[in-house]
Amino acid sequence: MLAALAEWAGAHKAAIYLQAQGDNIPALQLYERTGFSEICGYRYRTAG
Numbered sequence: 001m002l003a004a005l006a007e008w009a010g011a012h013k014a015a016i017y018l019q020a021q022g023d024n025i026p027a028l029q030l031y032e033r034t035g036f037s038e039i040c041g042y043r044y045r046t047a048g
Contacts (some may be wrong), residue, residue, distance in 0.1 A: 018045045
């Protein structure tokens with residue numbers, strides 16, 4: 001699925017950005033194996 005998405009994005013001059021929580025090791029490993037790398041982190045904010 002990621003390969004098909006990357007192919008479509010390349011053909012349409014689009015970018016792909018994926019998000020996963022830092023403790024989601026399987027997702028992070030999958031993304032790394034398919035050529036993605038981390039460019040920034042993020043945090044959830046809640047009121048109160």
